[in-house]
Amino acid sequence: MKTTANPSRRTFLKATAALSGGLVIAFWLPGRRGLARAQGAPKAPIPPNAFLRIAKDGTVTVMVKNLEFGQGVTTALPMLVAEELECDWSRVRAELAPAAPEYAHTAFGMQMTGGSMSVGDSWTQLRTVGAQARTMLVAAAAAQWKVKPEACRAEKGFVIGPGGKKASFGSLAEAAAKLPAPEKVALKDPKQFKLIGKPTRRLDSVERIEAKTVFGLDVKRPGLHTALVAHPPVVGARVAKFDAQKVRGIAGVTHVVQTSLGVAVVAKNFWAAKKGRDALEIEWEAGPGATLSSEGLRAEYAALARQPGPMAKKAADPNAIKAAAKTVVAEYEVPFLAHAPMEPLNCTVEYRGDSAEVWCGSQFQTVDQAAAAKAMGLTPDKVTLHTMPAGGGFGRRANPASDYVVEACEIAKSVKVPVKTVWTREDDVRGGYYRPMYVHRVEAGLDAKGAIVGWNHAIVGQSIIAGTAFEPFLVKEGIDHTSVEGVSDTPYDIPNLAVTLHSPKSPVTTLWWRSVGHSHTAFVMETMIDELAAAAGEDPLAFRRKLLAKHPRVVATLDLAARKAGWGTALPQGRARGIAVHESFGSVCAQVAEVSLEKGEVKVHRVVAAFDCGLVVNPMTVEAQVQGAIAFGLSAALHSAITIKDGKVQQSNFHDYRVLRLSEMPKVEVHIVSSGADKPTGVGEPATPPIAPAVANALFALTGKRARSLPLGKTSWA
Amino acid sequence: MTKFYVNGEPVEFRAAPDTPLLWALRDHLGLTGTKFGCGLSQCGACTVHVNGEPALACSIPVSDLQGKRVTTIEGLPANAVVKAVKGAWVDKDVVQCGYCQPGQVMAAVALLTKNKSPSDAEIDAAMDGNLCRCGTYPRIREAVKTAAAKLAGKR
Numbered sequence: 001m002k003t004t005a006n007p008s009r010r011t012f013l014k015a016t017a018a019l020s021g022g023l024v025i026a027f028w029l030p031g032r033r034g035l036a037r038a039q040g041a042p043k044a045p046i047p048p049n050a051f052l053r054i055a056k057d058g059t060v061t062v063m064v065k066n067l068e069f070g071q072g073v074t075t076a077l078p079m080l081v082a083e084e085l086e087c088d089w090s091r092v093r094a095e096l097a098p099a100a101p102e103y104a105h106t107a108f109g110m111q112m113t114g115g116s117m118s119v120g121d122s123w124t125q126l127r128t129v130g131a132q133a134r135t136m137l138v139a140a141a142a143a144q145w146k147v148k149p150e151a152c153r154a155e156k157g158f159v160i161g162p163g164g165k166k167a168s169f170g171s172l173a174e175a176a177a178k179l180p181a182p183e184k185v186a187l188k189d190p191k192q193f194k195l196i197g198k199p200t201r202r203l204d205s206v207e208r209i210e211a212k213t214v215f216g217l218d219v220k221r222p223g224l225h226t227a228l229v230a231h232p233p234v235v236g237a238r239v240a241k242f243d244a245q246k247v248r249g250i251a252g253v254t255h256v257v258q259t260s261l262g263v264a265v266v267a268k269n270f271w272a273a274k275k276g277r278d279a280l281e282i283e284w285e286a287g288p289g290a291t292l293s294s295e296g297l298r299a300e301y302a303a304l305a306r307q308p309g310p311m312a313k314k315a316a317d318p319n320a321i322k323a324a325a326k327t328v329v330a331e332y333e334v335p336f337l338a339h340a341p342m343e344p345l346n347c348t349v350e351y352r353g354d355s356a357e358v359w360c361g362s363q364f365q366t367v368d369q370a371a372a373a374k375a376m377g378l379t380p381d382k383v384t385l386h387t388m389p390a391g392g393g394f395g396r397r398a399n400p401a402s403d404y405v406v407e408a409c410e411i412a413k414s415v416k417v418p419v420k421t422v423w424t425r426e427d428d429v430r431g432g433y434y435r436p437m438y439v440h441r442v443e444a445g446l447d448a449k450g451a452i453v454g455w456n457h458a459i460v461g462q463s464i465i466a467g468t469a470f471e472p473f474l475v476k477e478g479i480d481h482t483s484v485e486g487v488s489d490t491p492y493d494i495p496n497l498a499v500t501l502h503s504p505k506s507p508v509t510t511l512w513w514r515s516v517g518h519s520h521t522a523f524v525m526e527t528m529i530d531e532l533a534a535a536a537g538e539d540p541l542a543f544r545r546k547l548l549a550k551h552p553r554v555v556a557t558l559d560l561a562a563r564k565a566g567w568g569t570a571l572p573q574g575r576a577r578g579i580a581v582h583e584s585f586g587s588v589c590a591q592v593a594e595v596s597l598e599k600g601e602v603k604v605h606r607v608v609a610a611f612d613c614g615l616v617v618n619p620m621t622v623e624a625q626v627q628g629a630i631a632f633g634l635s636a637a638l639h640s641a642i643t644i645k646d647g648k649v650q651q652s653n654f655h656d657y658r659v660l661r662l663s664e665m666p667k668v669e670v671h672i673v674s675s676g677a678d679k680p681t682g683v684g685e686p687a688t689p690p691i692a693p694a695v696a697n698a699l700f701a702l703t704g705k706r707a708r709s710l711p712l713g714k715t716s717w718a
Numbered sequence: 719m720t721k722f723y724v725n726g727e728p729v730e731f732r733a734a735p736d737t738p739l740l741w742a743l744r745d746h747l748g749l750t751g752t753k754f755g756c757g758l759s760q761c762g763a764c765t766v767h768v769n770g771e772p773a774l775a776c777s778i779p780v781s782d783l784q785g786k787r788v789t790t791i792e793g794l795p796a797n798a799v800v801k802a803v804k805g806a807w808v809d810k811d812v813v814q815c816g817y818c819q820p821g822q823v824m825a826a827v828a829l830l831t832k833n834k835s836p837s838d839a840e841i842d843a844a845m846d847g848n849l850c851r852c853g854t855y856p857r858i859r860e861a862v863k864t865a866a867a868k869l870a871g872k873r
């Protein structure tokens with residue numbers, strides 16, 4: 001989700017307060033609330049801080065406030081602490097923090113993972129934690145040795161003093177914990193970094209590979225039951241009545257209960273719950289969703305795109321385009337998309353009457369905790385929410401409506417036994433929170449020399465934010481920023497750019513999906529720019545460079561990708577290149593894709609990516625995220641689409657909601673721009689947007705045909 | 719009742735015989751290393767070995783397993799192939815979320831047990847049934863090659 005530029009910190013604080021009923025921005029707090037305290041903190045955690053524990057054996061545990069779902073925060077965030085702490089990296093561990101106010105985003109006042117912000121948010125905070133702890137350890141040693149702290153230094157987990165004195169962090173932990181935390185600490189100049197910037201392997205590889213990691217789906221509790229919920233088969237439908245007669249006879253089934261969205265079958269195990277759900281007879285009250293179809297929406301959206309509407313950006317001279325020597329008009333369409341993380345959604349709840357415990361891979365701990373509390377008639381402080389490592393998420397686990405958490409809480413409260421809800425893949429694909437479908441209509445004018453003189457851009461698609469608690473803060477004068485980002489704030493110097501947005505409502509529920517608005521706006525902007533380059537008779541790279549003259553960072557990234565890809569050099573017969581560049585989440589990613597057609601199917605052979613993500617904390621993770629973001633974007637570029645007919649989602653599993661397979665993965669080369677920046681910008685999302693247009697532009701170079709809709713696999717290219 | 723072996727231990731399964739092996743492992747035997755991804759033979763997250771062959775646990779009813787030997791990620795022996803695969807996975811820093819990785823490791827071990835020096839095409843074919851939504855594919859390819867090279871004594 002995009003939360004970097006707009007809205008302001010203040011509006012977000014208010015939004016969070018509205019959601020959670022309170023907010024605390026805490027940094028240096030006396031002791032970790034709850035768990036560690038209650039367990040007596042046997043290892044004398046030092047310093048007394050929410051983010052760091054140093055055990056007597058020297059093990060350093062960093063509490064990671066974000067969700068780990070593949071992006072590598074459980075390595076990157078500990079690196080920030082360790083850089084300043086001067087500990088031994090091989091003794092560093094990470095733990096996911098539960099929901100607690102001290103783990104809120106430093107600006108937004110809520111605990112969350114999104115907007116490719118995790119490292120940037122912790123950048124100063126965790127280095128400060130490391131520096132404070134180091135200062136306290138040094139002070140403890142100096143006091144012990146009766147020397148001045150200035151005469152001592154920390155190195156690889158030891159404090160070293162005059163005359164060869166040496167004491168391990170572990171041995172100093174207890175004494176250091178009793179010292180006051182220093183208020184001001186100096187942080188290193190980036191030139192002094194020893195760990196930050198070095199390729200560093202993940203801390204959790206072995207436990208993941210050996211399957212020792214407990215994901216949400218793997219949570220075990222005494223007496224735990226499994227619940228499967230029958231969700232509406234038609235979008236927006238409600239349960240009219242149901243007959244559980246045939247369910248009750250199934251061995252293992254213990255309860256059948258209605259939830260606010262559907263009917264849950266609770267059983268001793270998954271298979272019994274599944275059989276029970278299959279045997280349920282439910283009469284649904286369809287509502288207005290019954291006649292909904294994506295075909296119908298497309299026609300409706302296309303008509304809307306020609307209508308005036310709220311403007312995200314006004315042209316200085318709206319008439320300029322009328323004088324154009326050449327006008328290009330194009331209409332684009334992108335489908336609804338499911339997130340389809342590898343680990344299906346799940347949530348475990350133990351309801352105990354006056355309190356509850358929740359285990360889930362939440363991207364939105366503060367919101368989910370508050371929603372869980374509300375669903376069970378408790379206050380948030382009575383709900384312990386354990387953040388479980390998640391098998392992907394891509395935005396699905398950051399739902400302002402907390403749908404899957406609320407549902408689990410409703411069931412747990414009703415049946416009064418510990419319950420884990422499990423979504424099947426079918427439930428996930430049909431689960432009803434999608435990247436919205438959008439139609440764009442662009443009219444661009446060139447003068448006789450091939451320079452752009454005007455650009456009218458209409459976007460039509462549901463607002464992700466409307467109807468959520470974020471609406472008052474993120475939708476301004478009818479404009480949901482997440483619908484137009486990447487167009488209205490494009491770095492291209494486009495004279496007389498006008499952006500209109502229509503946000504029709506429908507019963508389909510929508511949500512941010514890795515890279516949010518950029519997931520469709522980059523496709524449209526970058527294929528249109530390419531088309532204009534062709535109309536102007538210019539090379540696509542040269543044409544872009546001219547329009548980006550005021551943005552040297554974007555140009556540098558574009559140039560690096562082009563150079564490494566051999567832009568302009570010959571390719572074997574039947575192959576072609578396409579280029580695209582897009583700025584998002586504070587970073588810039590340019591990609592050159594090499595494609596061919598094999599038996600009429602699009603084959604992407606190679607992608608050369610250049611990436612400027614500011615100061616790089618872990619180049620190994622950055623490379624992985626770029627590869628992964630390309631694979632994710634390529635799934636949608638080539639294959640994935642959710643379509644709706646008679647209110648029903650027509651896809652159900654990976655056979656008809658296709659995602660990229662290993663044999664389809666191109667070779668990916670990642671080149672990081674060394675920009676000399678002094679802080680990190682987004683890494684997890686910015687490499688997703690450019691891949692679809694890069695491939696589409698390569699297909700144009702190959703076939704002369706322009707892609708107007710995604711997925712590209714739908715179009716016949718031969 | 720179905721009698722079979724899981725990681726060398728005899729199992730007598732008395733619950734519903736149509737229970738897929740995946741859920742017998744996860745719910746009845748507490749072995750949660752084998753993952754649920756699709757339940758429809760589409761993703762490979764549930765890959766185990768049955769009598770040494772890679773198999774999709776979500777699509778095998780327990781009743782089909784009479785007398786068979788099932789190996790899960792938890793029960794992989796510490797042999798040369800397994801060590802090479804795990805070592806290469808760490809070395810190439812393959813893991814992102816890690817959810818698909820037990821299945822990937824099981825598929826890679828099955829491949830390299832049979833074929834010590836697979837070609838690129840053979841790697842693609844053997845690993846194609848294992849989806850990874852995080853997109854670790856490039857590093858999976860590299861890791862399989864690294865493991866193969868190690869087994870061939872090249873490094």
Ligand code: FES
Pocket residue numbers: 753754755756757758759760761762763764765774775776777
């Ligand atoms: S869960 Fe068995 S193949 Fe997907």
Ligand code: FES
Pocket residue numbers: 070342391392813814815816817818819849850851852853854
């Ligand atoms: S590592 Fe996340 S699905 Fe493969």
